[in-house]
Amino acid sequence: MANSLLMFLVFVVITLCITYWAARRSQGTAGFFAAGRRITGWQNGIAVAGDYMSAASFLGIAGLIAFNGYDGFMYSVGWLVAYLTVLFVVAEPLRNAGKYTMADVLAYRLKPRPVRAMASLSTLTVSTFYMIAQMVGAGTLVALLLKDSGISFQTAVIGVGALMIVYVVFGGMLATTWVQIIKAILLMGGTFALSLMVMGHFGFSLSAFFDAVTQVHFHDKTGAEVVQNFLQPGLKYKPPYGPWDLISLGMALILGTAGLPHILVRFYTVPDAKTARVSVVWAMALIGSFYIMTTFLGFGAATIVGKDFIGANGGTNMSAPLLAKALGGDIFFAFISAVAFATILAVVAGLTISASTSFAHDFWTNVVHHGKERKPGEEVFVARVTAFVVGGIAITIAIALGQTTNVAFLVALAFAVAASANLPVILLSLFWRRFTTRGAVWGLGSGLLSSMVLIALSPSIMTVDADTVVGAARHMIQHAPIFPLENPGILSIPLGFLGAVLGTLSGREPEAERMFTELTVRANTGLGAEKPSNH
Amino acid sequence: MAKKNNSFRGKDYTPFSGSPTDVARLGRGPKPGHEQTAFEDKDPVDWSRLAQTSAYKDLIHRKIRFIVPACVFFIIYYFALPILVGFAPQLMATPVWGKVNLAYLFALSQFFMAWILAGLYVAVANRLDKRAREVLDSHQNRKGGK
Numbered sequence: 023m024a025n026s027l028l029m030f031l032v033f034v035v036i037t038l039c040i041t042y043w044a045a046r047r048s049q050g051t052a053g054f055f056a057a058g059r060r061i062t063g064w065q066n067g068i069a070v071a072g073d074y075m076s077a078a079s080f081l082g083i084a085g086l087i088a089f090n091g092y093d094g095f096m097y098s099v100g101w102l103v104a105y106l107t108v109l110f111v112v113a114e115p116l117r118n119a120g121k122y123t124m125a126d127v128l129a130y131r132l133k134p135r136p137v138r139a140m141a142s143l144s145t146l147t148v149s150t151f152y153m154i155a156q157m158v159g160a161g162t163l164v165a166l167l168l169k170d171s172g173i174s175f176q177t178a179v180i181g182v183g184a185l186m187i188v189y190v191v192f193g194g195m196l197a198t199t200w201v202q203i204i205k206a207i208l209l210m211g212g213t214f215a216l217s218l219m220v221m222g223h224f225g226f227s228l229s230a231f232f233d234a235v236t237q238v239h240f241h242d243k244t245g246a247e248v249v250q251n252f253l254q255p256g257l258k259y260k261p262p263y264g265p266w267d268l269i270s271l272g273m274a275l276i277l278g279t280a281g282l283p284h285i286l287v288r289f290y291t292v293p294d295a296k297t298a299r300v301s302v303v304w305a306m307a308l309i310g311s312f313y314i315m316t317t318f319l320g321f322g323a324a325t326i327v328g329k330d331f332i333g334a335n336g337g338t339n340m341s342a343p344l345l346a347k348a349l350g351g352d353i354f355f356a357f358i359s360a361v362a363f364a365t366i367l368a369v370v371a372g373l374t375i376s377a378s379t380s381f382a383h384d385f386w387t388n389v390v391h392h393g394k395e396r397k398p399g400e401e402v403f404v405a406r407v408t409a410f411v412v413g414g415i416a417i418t419i420a421i422a423l424g425q426t427t428n429v430a431f432l433v434a435l436a437f438a439v440a441a442s443a444n445l446p447v448i449l450l451s452l453f454w455r456r457f458t459t460r461g462a463v464w465g466l467g468s469g470l471l472s473s474m475v476l477i478a479l480s481p482s483i484m485t486v487d488a489d490t491v492v493g494a495a496r497h498m499i500q501h502a503p504i505f506p507l508e509n510p511g512i513l514s515i516p517l518g519f520l521g522a523v524l525g526t527l528s529g530r531e532p533e534a535e536r537m538f539t540e541l542t543v544r545a546n547t548g549l550g551a552e553k554p555s556n557h
Numbered sequence: 558m559a560k561k562n563n564s565f566r567g568k569d570y571t572p573f574s575g576s577p578t579d580v581a582r583l584g585r586g587p588k589p590g591h592e593q594t595a596f597e598d599k600d601p602v603d604w605s606r607l608a609q610t611s612a613y614k615d616l617i618h619r620k621i622r623f624i625v626p627a628c629v630f631f632i633i634y635y636f637a638l639p640i641l642v643g644f645a646p647q648l649m650a651t652p653v654w655g656k657v658n659l660a661y662l663f664a665l666s667q668f669f670m671a672w673i674l675a676g677l678y679v680a681v682a683n684r685l686d687k688r689a690r691e692v693l694d695s696h697q698n699r700k701g702g703k
Contacts, residue, residue, distance in 0.1 A: 096660075099664050106674055110624045272635060276632070296682075296683075303675055306672065
C-alpha cells in the first residue's frame, strides 16, 4: 500500500518541478491561458487524450465490461467516434476565429455581453459538475486503494484539490499541458502492460481468450453458480429503455465532446489550425487504442479475477487494479493505483484552467468591463483567483457529498449540457447566417435548463430505494422516475436546438448577418488568426 | 527607428519618417492610418470580396463535399450499433469468427471506421491548405505588396 503512495508522490514531485519551470517560462495573457500557442501537434494530441481519459474511463469502463461484458464495450465505442465531430467541424474554425474560449467565436458576430455571460455560465456549470464527480472519485479511490495507510476521504479530496490549484495558479496552461502529457503516457503505458499480461495469461492466443470470455463463471445473488457468455449483447442495456439510453448517450457523446470546454481550450494552445488538426488525429490514435485495450482489461478481470472476488473487494471500479494485482503482484497494483490518481489529478487541473479562463476572459473582462483590461495582467490575476474559488467550491461540495454518494450522473450531466447548450450555438453561429444573439442566449439557456431538469427527473436522482439502502447512497428523491433514461441527450439536445432556432426566428439582427461572411472567411482560411508568441 | 532631429524640435511636425503626420509613401506599402477613408479604416480586409474569389469558393465547395457525406456516414454507422444490438440482439449474437459474434466485430469496426475517416479528412484538408494559402495570397496582393 505504501508503494502506490510512494509512486504517486514521485508523480507529484515531477509535476511540481514542471510547474516551477512553467511558471518561470510563461509570460503574458496568451502565455497563461494558451501556453503561448507554442504547443506542438503531438504534444497537444497527447494532452487532449489526457484531458479526456478520466478515471471514469480507466476504472469505470473496465468495471462495466468486467460486470456486463459486451454492453460495457459497446458503451465505450462512442467516446472515440465523438472525435470525428471535433475534427470535422469544431477544432480548426475555433482555432482560426477565437482567442481563448469558445465564447470568442460566438461573440465574434453576436452581441458580446449577453452571449459571453451565458456561455461562461454554461462552461462553469459543466466544469464544476465534472470536477466534483472526479474529486469524489479520487476520495473513493483512496479509501479503496490506500485503506491501510490512514489517509481519509477528506484528506484525499483536499490534497487533490490543493495540487490542482497549484498547477493552474502558478503554472497556467503550460504546466497543465505537461501534467496531461505525463499522465496520458503513464495511463497508456499501464494499460498496455496490463493488456499484454492478460494476453500472456492466455498464451497470446486470441481464440483461447475469447473462449474464456464466452464462459465466464460467477455466483448470482442466490449463491447458484452461473456460466455466462460475456460476448452476448443485452446483459446491461435491457428493453424497454436500455437501447434508448444507449442511443441517448451516443447523442450526448457525439455532440457533447465537441462542446466540452476543457477540450476546446486545448486548441488555442497550438500555433495554427493545421496543428490543431494534427493534434486531433494524435488524440484519436491514443483514445482509440486505449478503449480497445479496455476490452482486455474488462474481459481479463471477468475471466482471471472473477466477478465474485471483485464484488467482495470494492466493487466494479476495482476491476482494473485487482486484475493488476492478480497478474503483476503488489508492485504493479501500486503502479496502476498511482496511475489512477495521476489521471484524476490531471483531469481536474484541465477543468480548473478552462473554468478560470472562461470566468476571467468572458465574464470579468468582456461582460463586466466591456472588453477592456483596466491594467495589464488583470485577466490573468482574475483567472488565478477564480482557480482558487472554483477549487475551493469543488472541494467543499465533494466533501459534503461524501464517498458513498453516486456521482456518475454528474458526468452524464456535463456531457448533456455540453451537447445541448454549447454545441448547438457553436454550430449555428458558424453555419447559419441568420443566427442572432437572442438565438444564442435562448439556445444556451434551454439546453442548460432542460439537461438539468431531465437529470433531476431521471433514475439517477429519482428512484425508490429498498430499506436496506441507507445514508448518502439513497437517491435524493424517493419517487418513481418521471423521465426513464439516465442520459437526457435524446430530449435535451433537440430542446437546445429548438431554443436557438426559435430565438433566432423571433427577430432579425442585420449586423450579425453582415459579419457572417467575415467570420466564415476567417474560420476557413485562418486570415487574422491569433499568432503564437515569440519567446 | 524613431530618429529625431533635435534642431527642429518643437517646430517640425514630421520629426521622423512614418510618423502619424507623415505623407503616404507612394507605392511602397499600404496607406498610413490617417490617409485612409473612414470606410477603409473600419475594415482593413475586404471580406466579401475575398468570399467571392474563385479560390475561396472552391475551398468551401470541396470542404463541404467531404464533410457533409462523411458526417452523414459516420452518424448512420455509429447509431446502427445501438439500434441493431438493442432491437435485433439475436441477429447480432450470430458467431462469425470462432466464438466472436457479429456484435463484437461491429463494435470493433467502429474504431477503424473513425480512424479511416480521420485519415481521409487529413488527406483532403492538407490539399485544401494550399487553396487557403491562395486565398490569403490574393488578399496580400490586393493590399499592394510588402
